[in-house]
Ligand SMILES: *[C@@H]1O[C@H](CO)[C@@H](O)[C@H](O)[C@H]1NC(C)=O
Ligand SMILES: *[C@@H]1O[C@H](CO)[C@@H](O)[C@H](O)[C@H]1NC(C)=O
Ligand SMILES: *[C@@H]1O[C@H](CO)[C@@H](O)[C@H](O)[C@H]1NC(C)=O
Ligand SMILES: *[C@@H]1O[C@H](CO)[C@@H](O)[C@H](O)[C@H]1NC(C)=O
Ligand SMILES: *[C@@H]1O[C@H](CO)[C@@H](O)[C@H](O)[C@H]1NC(C)=O
């Protein structure tokens with residue numbers, strides 16, 4: 001770059017965003033626009049569901065919040081997963097400004113309308129395909145990316161200046177014109193009048209309704225634009241200093257067209273709502289809610305990873321019986337798991353991942369699970385776990401059952417990476433297996449200490465338990481742990497000591513916490529519990545008043561504490577390794593991501609898909625869930641046996657807090673949050689609370705970057721370029737690239753790194769041709785230091801989508817319409833029959849739903865032609881209108897409306913649009929609408 005130093009200086013001075021802001025401030029940011037639209041459409045969906053079910057719906061008060069919308073949807077227990085989904089979508093949105101800052105198409109700059117729309121429509125197809133496969137995580141990621149581009153349109157183009165009052169419907173479809181475009185040689189702007197840019201767009205552009213956008217470039221002396229073109233504007237944009245000077249963006253109030261900022265932001269909210277409505281139409285209401293993290297029941301997955309080799313008969317039986325009891329006691333309650341996942345593993349096979357929302361289906365699947373084979377006495381437990389970690393929703397709890405060592409220990413670091421990235425808790429149930437020895441005697445075989453240690457390590461870093469029991473103890477152990485899988489489980493404290501060491505732990509119990517429990521794993525441990533009022537009870541004392549129940553099985557102990565708000569203490573005494581975890585139920589919890597403050601032109605922060613940098617400062621984005629009034633007062637990183645590292649907390653609005661710490665530890669640490677809720681209904685004074693991450697994280701001196709916002713097409717090799725750097729000692733680093741679906745892949749196996757210098761590599765992946773569209777694959781790229789003391793990784797979720805060639809929605813053709821409607825509507829009825837087809841080149845009709853109308857609808861396939869759906873609708877005349885929503889197999893959504901009323905515009909315009917040739921329209925007009933409505937249009 002010729003003028004590098006000048007650029008650098010600019011980058012340091014200007015940290016505005018490009019597009020609507022990416023940090024909340026007084027103007028509307030991408031964050032706020034996205035959240036407003038998601039809340040808005042979610043309310044519409046919940047209202048429609050309530051209406052369909054005949055239940056009451058009380059809309060939340062304005063302004064909508066995650067909490068009040070979750071309550072209005074009758075799913076308050078979903079508020080954490082709802083917040084989590086919105087957070088992921090907004091972080092992916094913001095990332096576009098950081099990763100693709102200078103790519104004009106992502107921001108509709110430089111009049112790049114066709115390419116900009118392509119980003120939106122291709123991404124939208126991927127979102128729809130992912131939803132169809134229930135891969136909501138992948139759907140959220142892609143959705144965030146395309147919403148950025150969609151929203152930028154309203155700030156960077158002249159749509160608002162053209163006087164439009166509705167969003168541009170053609171940005172989300174590929175078979176239409178984006179608008180009236182112009183060529184490179186047409187002038188669009190004049191220079192602003194000093195600071196006044198209110199009239200800088202040429203009248204001819206406005207009068208002829210021509211769609212334009214601003215040019216943008218950040219390199220002084222090098223950035224150019226075609227003659228006469230408008231610029232984006234603002235201090236960073238160098239093209240705005242060239243004639244015609246000034247710009248047209250509406251990013252903030254102080255932008256050149258800042259007077260239109262609010263109009264543009266509102267239009268962006270409406271456009272985002274429109275895109276979400278299109279996704280809703282393609283997915284269905286219930287599925288849309290799942291995409292945004294809302295579900296009936298607990299919003300939690302029940303996820304089992306089960307060894308199915310020969311010796312596992314008893315364990316499989318235990319899984320069956322505990323699942324049955326969970327399902328039987330919780331179906332229909334708010335504790336019911338919203339998703340059931342099973343991953344079997346054996347040797348040499350593992351998988352597939354089986355996922356269902358239907359508890360009856362899950363029971364059947366478990367009943368057909370049979371033990372067999374296994375070959376030698378090591379099994380592919382980590383392969384099974386890797387698959388489960390890639391397919392389960394993030395923050396899930398996984399239960400793994402085995403009696404054998406892992407054969408695939410090389411996956412340990414990959415599994416750790418996935419646990420850290422998804423913040424999943426993994427519990428291991430390790431049983432003694434019974435083997436027949438050479439003398440034909442039955443003998444109990446226990447996992448060797450080193451084999452068990454692998455499982456213990458993974459359990460401990462994930463915040464789970466490694467329970468080691470005999471087969472006969474297993475059912476008791478499983479029910480002890482699974483009975484606490486409640487939707488609102490929170491962690492108050494978790495710690496581990498290895499080697500064991502006496503330590504006094506304290507934790508705050510707040511008024512909102514119920515069902516307070518302590519889990520301890522380890523052998524020969526004694527402890528004393530001390531309550532906030534100073535009462536104490538020792539582990540050996542069975543008659544004390546603090547511990548209301550205590551159960552032990554194998555190396556695992558569960559205590560139930562009598563609730564008392566305030567500071568508790570537990571004094572652990574042991575020389576054996578142990579883990580300690582204090583949990584309870586509460587609606588108040590927190591979410592967080594490690595983020596990196598961007599060095600790019602627009603500042604902002606980007607969520608990390610890697611371990612944070614060790615030894616240097618770092619940032620976290622923390623948000624509280626379950627309360628509108630709670631606030632974060634302190635965040636610290638807790639390293640085992642070391643001093644806590646306290647962060648500086650800066651509120652960001654929308655319930656988000658940016659936390660900056662001076663140093664990310666090199667060793668294992670967890671994240672502890674303390675906070676206060678001043679306006680709680682359950683107490684007059686304020687509530688002081690404490691929560692801790694389940695997951696234990698690590699920092700690293702290695703940084704890995706890779707980008708993969710493109711889409712993997714089955715049958716076509718897909719490249720993922722990455723780069724690795726270390727701030728520690730260089731050398732020959734080991735590189736591992738692992739994908740969750742065992743797709744063919746190539747990657748370097750080592751890279752020579754020099755301290756502080758980036759080194760590039762490429763992973764290629766190929767999905768077999770028969771991979772279903774909408775699947776996803778998790779790719780983990782790891783780099784390990786030569787002495788194996790330091791590892792980092794990047795975890796990428798890549799969507800797999802087939803090329804779509806069907807861009808049009810199914811069409812309706814009315815076959816007949818009959819009515820005998822009279823004055824007394826309740827005594828008369830009308831009916832319509834409609835033929836729905838997706839055309840010869842279409843993918844076929846997937847779904848027909850009744851969007852409006854109180855009548856009954858029946859659908860059937862045309863005998864002999866499965867591509868045609870026949871719809872018959874009968875209704876009382878009191879409900880004079882009906883609307884069908886028709887969706888094809890790739891999610892193109894259309895609608896048709898009918899009414900018995902003569903001249904009803906909805907019915908006729910739809911009919912004309914979808915079925916009539918111009919000649920017929922003409923005939924209709926000539927003959928009058930009345931007649932045709934009665935005879936029906938064929
Ligand atoms: C294109 O221009 C015509 C005539 O100037 C106008 O009527 C029409 O609304 C414009 N289309 C769009 C999408 O703005
Ligand atoms: C809310 O969403 C609906 C579609 O569900 C849309 O018509 C409406 O414009 C949106 N409201 C706002 C304020 O954008
Ligand atoms: C824990 O506290 C007790 C008193 O409550 C004290 O006697 C003991 O030394 C403390 N243990 C540690 C490891 O600090
Ligand atoms: C990072 O490097 C520093 C010094 O070079 C070292 O002390 C630290 O242990 C390293 N951290 C990791 C995670 O390897
Ligand atoms: C780096 O290590 C790998 C395996 O450990 C080895 O195959 C490779 O030759 C080494 N590269 C160099 C340049 O030493």
Ligand SMILES: *[C@@H]1O[C@H](CO)[C@@H](O)[C@H](O)[C@H]1NC(C)=O
Pocket residue numbers: 721723758759760
């Ligand atoms: C590594 O990749 C980056 C980004 O793709 C590129 O800019 C850089 O030149 C590459 N470095 C080397 C040494 O190839």
Ligand SMILES: [Ca+2]
Pocket residue numbers: 346347374375376377378379407
């Ligand atoms: Ca085996």
Ligand SMILES: [Ca+2]
Pocket residue numbers: 806807808809810838842843844888892
């Ligand atoms: Ca179609």
